[in-house]
Amino acid sequence: DGLLPGLAEEGNPLEGVDRKLLHPALAKLLKDPSGRTRGGAAYAFTHFTREDLAAMAQEVYDAITKPAPHYR
Structure with a gap:
């Protein structure tokens, strides 16, 4: 068990x-x-489906538009 049941x-x-x-x-x-x-x-x-992307659209957008502070 766990988050990843097995790597395909x-x-x-x-x-x-x-x-x-x-x-x-x-x-x-x-x-x-x-x-x-x-x-x-x-x-x-x-590996996202359209449903995955729709569910996380805001998080993905935020990650793209707001650079990581420790990336600079």
Whole structure:
């Protein structure tokens, strides 16, 4: 058990992941002052569905428009 039930070798590694846990976890990463930490959340975006993106649109927008303070 856990957030990631298993890493898929093929297909979407986010398939089967509880979105009620995933979205808040990614939102927290996107607010981190470290650009490296924020970048780690970007991996998930490559596997997002339209529904995922719609659910996190504001968090994604904020992360893009407000640079990480420790990135400069």
